[in-house]
Amino acid sequence: MSIQNARQQLATALRSGDYTQCSGELYKGGRYCCLGVAMDLFSTEAFEPVGNKGGWWGSDNAHLSLEVQQILGMDGHGSIAGGTSLIRHNDGAEARALDFDEIADLVETATFDSPWSMEP
Secondary structure, eight states, X not given: OOHHHHHHHHHHHHHSSOSOBOSSSSEETTEEOHHHHHHHHHOOSOEEEETTXXXXXXXXXXXXXXXXXXXXXXOTTOEETTTEEHHHHHHTOSXXXXXXXXXXXXXXXXXXXXXXXXXX
C-alpha cells in the first residue's frame, strides 16, 4: 500500500462517523484522537484495554508507533511542515481544536515533516 492510499484510508475513517473524538491520548473511554484512529486502522500490535484507557504495544498511547509512522509517512506526532502537527490540531494546541472532518482535510493535503514522507 502506498503512503497516499494509507492517508486516504485514514481520511475516510475520520469522516466515517465510526469514531468519536477525544484529546490527550490515542484512546480514552471508547473515544480516539486522530492518531488513535490511525493506530486502530494500521497497527498490527495488540490493543490492550486498561480501565477507561488502552494502548497498543509499540506505542506510548500518545504518539504513532514506528510501524504506523512508516505506513502513513508521518512522524509520531503527525508533524506538518511549518511547525504544527495533527496532535496539536486534534488537542486544540493551535487556535482551536479541529474536528475529524477538518483533520481529514489536512491528512489529504498537508506536507508532513518526516523521514518516512517520501514514497519508496
